[in-house]
Amino acid sequence: xxxxxxxxxxxxxxxxxxxxxxxxxxxxxxxxxxxxxxxxxxxxxxxxxxxxxxxxxxxxxxxxxxxxxxxxxxxxxxxxxxxxxxxxxxxxxxxxxxxxxxxxxxxxxxxxxxxxxxxxxxxxxxxxxxxxxxxxxxxxxxxxxxxxxxxxxxxxxxxxxxxxxxxxxxxxxxxxxxxxxxxxxxxxxxxxxxxxxxxxxxxxxxxxxxxxxxxxxxxxxxxxxxxxxxxxxxxxxxxxxxxxxxxxxxxxxxxxxxxxxxxxxxxxxxxxxxxxxxxxxxxxxxxxxxxxxxxxxxxxxxxxxxxxxxxxxxxxxxxxxxxxxxxxx
Amino acid sequence: xxxxxxxxxxxxxxxxxxxxxxxxxxxxxxxxxxxxxxxxxxxxxxxxxxxxxxxxxxxxxxxxxxxxxxxxxxxxxxxxxxxxxxxxxxxxxxxxxxxxxxxxxxxxxxxxxxxxxxxxxxxxxxxxxxxxxxxxxxxxxxxxxxxxxxxxxxxxxxxxxxxxxxxxxxxxxxxxxxxxxxxxxxxxxxxxxxxxxxxxxxxxxxxxxxxxxxxxxxxxxxxxxxxxxxxxxxxxxxxxxxxxxxxxxxxxxxxxxxxxxxxxxxxxxxxxxxxxx
Numbered sequence: 001x002x003x004x005x006x007x008x009x010x011x012x013x014x015x016x017x018x019x020x021x022x023x024x025x026x027x028x029x030x031x032x033x034x035x036x037x038x039x040x041x042x043x044x045x046x047x048x049x050x051x052x053x054x055x056x057x058x059x060x061x062x063x064x065x066x067x068x069x070x071x072x073x074x075x076x077x078x079x080x081x082x083x084x085x086x087x088x089x090x091x092x093x094x095x096x097x098x099x100x101x102x103x104x105x106x107x108x109x110x111x112x113x114x115x116x117x118x119x120x121x122x123x124x125x126x127x128x129x130x131x132x133x134x135x136x137x138x139x140x141x142x143x144x145x146x147x148x149x150x151x152x153x154x155x156x157x158x159x160x161x162x163x164x165x166x167x168x169x170x171x172x173x174x175x176x177x178x179x180x181x182x183x184x185x186x187x188x189x190x191x192x193x194x195x196x197x198x199x200x201x202x203x204x205x206x207x208x209x210x211x212x213x214x215x216x217x218x219x220x221x222x223x224x225x226x227x228x229x230x231x232x233x234x235x236x237x238x239x240x241x242x243x244x245x246x247x248x249x250x251x252x253x254x255x256x257x258x259x260x261x262x263x264x265x266x267x268x269x270x271x272x273x274x275x276x277x278x279x280x281x282x283x284x285x286x287x288x289x290x291x292x293x294x295x296x297x298x299x300x301x302x303x304x305x306x307x308x309x310x311x312x313x314x315x316x317x318x319x320x321x322x323x324x325x326x327x328x329x
Numbered sequence: 330x331x332x333x334x335x336x337x338x339x340x341x342x343x344x345x346x347x348x349x350x351x352x353x354x355x356x357x358x359x360x361x362x363x364x365x366x367x368x369x370x371x372x373x374x375x376x377x378x379x380x381x382x383x384x385x386x387x388x389x390x391x392x393x394x395x396x397x398x399x400x401x402x403x404x405x406x407x408x409x410x411x412x413x414x415x416x417x418x419x420x421x422x423x424x425x426x427x428x429x430x431x432x433x434x435x436x437x438x439x440x441x442x443x444x445x446x447x448x449x450x451x452x453x454x455x456x457x458x459x460x461x462x463x464x465x466x467x468x469x470x471x472x473x474x475x476x477x478x479x480x481x482x483x484x485x486x487x488x489x490x491x492x493x494x495x496x497x498x499x500x501x502x503x504x505x506x507x508x509x510x511x512x513x514x515x516x517x518x519x520x521x522x523x524x525x526x527x528x529x530x531x532x533x534x535x536x537x538x539x540x541x542x543x544x545x546x547x548x549x550x551x552x553x554x555x556x557x558x559x560x561x562x563x564x565x566x567x568x569x570x571x572x573x574x575x576x577x578x579x580x581x582x583x584x585x586x587x588x589x590x591x592x593x594x595x596x597x598x599x600x601x602x603x604x605x606x
Binding site for chain 1: 397437438439446447449450455456457458459462464465467490494496
């Protein structure tokens with residue numbers, strides 16, 4: 001079955017912001033389920049709530065610049081059987097309001113969806129203070145929390161609809177800039193189900209990526225194929241709960257792993273995969289991510305290159321992990 | 330609302346029983362918060378034996394009023410009152426803070442039916458109360474007759490998040506939000522007015538659009554009157570600043586901040602119960 005766009009390696013591939021996929025998805029979900037409400041901390045337009053507000057003005061709540069209150073009000077609404085989506089930049093929510101998310105949302109097991117937009121270096125010019133590179137770690141460590149990082153706008157739309165139907169706390173991570181739309185409407189999306197987006201007969205390395213790094217991983221795998229290195233690429237959009245079974249099947253086939261994410265190397269997707277490997281199938285693992293640094297202003301592409309998240313950085317990581325694997329033999 | 334002598338006597342007796350069981354619980358648990366719990370006995374007694382609309386045998390009854398206890402550390406008084414109200418057997422009070430108990434050191438909604446939220450970390454209850462009201466408003470419009478009570482400590486008015494919620498309630502102006510502030514002037518490290526002064530407290534709440542009343546938090550008559558008054562106000566949230574005495578009922582513990590977070594030993598408890606006033 002075809003699961004990616006034909007234009008995947010085309011320079012003219014359609015580009016769309018992942019947050020736009022959320023903006024469309026939330027309207028579709030809200031049309032189906034009147035319990036859905038949205039809340040914003042003075043960033044409704046940036047987080048793409050415009051269409052929702054136009055369509056469902058009574059179901060939108062403007063909280064002002066108060067991310068703690070954003071989380072407590074949502075927890076209260078969920079206690080009365082609403083399905084609140086709280087939206088802000090990832091650095092503020094879940095950055096600023098972490099302990100409230102822990103107590104009022106996770107310990108209470110309330111049905112609140114936390115939508116953190118503008119995550120990662122790719123928010124660009126706003127600089128380090130606005131570039132959330134720690135949010136996956138903050139959310140995945142919480143009991144009862146589900147963590148979803150869509151790879152493109154199409155998947156963000158599906159993920160938004162899916163998390164509305166999932167009872168319990170969810171973190172949905174979005175990014176600001178336009179990025180290639182790699183999946184298509186037929187691409188399956190299931191929370192907790194890793195998706196193999198590049199398969200190969202005899203894989204030497206499994207690349208596991210999330211968010212905008214999935215596209216980069218696919219390009220890197222194509223480059224590597226030219227030099228005779230074959231990689232499986234997995235779009236691991238659900239970081240928690242991790243699809244242990246299918247990830248391990250792919251990992252055992254290749255025997256070496258590279259993880260690519262727009263996050264600190266510490267404790268994000270890479271951390272989750274390292275835990276999986278350590279407990280089940282220890283094989284060489286390399287991390288493509290930000291190496292214990294803050295970002296800075298610049299455009300998205302420049303920043304991703306500068307901080308080691310470029311396509312060539314994935315290529316280098318694959319070569320390195322392959323060398324380690326072969327040295328073990 | 331005028332309380333008959335009969336009702337007043339009933340409430341006074343209930344309060345005495347609750348006060349006694351708080352001391353008994355805390356001496357068994359060996360840890361917990363004594364001062365605030367004893368200081369809130371009259372308010373909890375008034376809420377559960379006169380003000381709140383609820384069904385203990387059906388804790389999730391949808392028409393119930395909501396009580397959100399934001400200052401979760403005072404849960405000994407909450408648990409003792411809930412047991413008296415019939416939510417669970419009185420003997421269970423002795424399990425406070427024990428492994429496997431439904432009576433956690435700080436309230437946990439998923440563990441004990443009848444709790445509206447988990448609390449303990451301060452500054453989270455008022456926002457949740459407002460969220461419940463906004464959801465209720467979507468379903469029932471602006472004239473909902475379900476009331477939402479939130480209990481706050483004075484110390485937690487030092488939390489910025491509390492003021493975010495106070496501001497938002499001013500904007501939304503719900504008639505059915507009634508907050509109580511336990512104004513006992515003590516907190517963990519000392520006297521509230523030294524640690525981080527809160528005055529002029531009435532002016533502050535008023536400036537955020539609230540209707541403000543001040544009462545003696547140990548007077549049933551004043552508690553009932555203030556709630557009656559709060560319910561009659563339309564288009565504004567209400568706060569009742571209840572002046573209370575921490576450790577109320579045991580003269581040696583009264584107004585002493587070092588009794589905020591410690592518990593009596595067997596001898597202290599025995600003496601306290603014998604002399605309960």
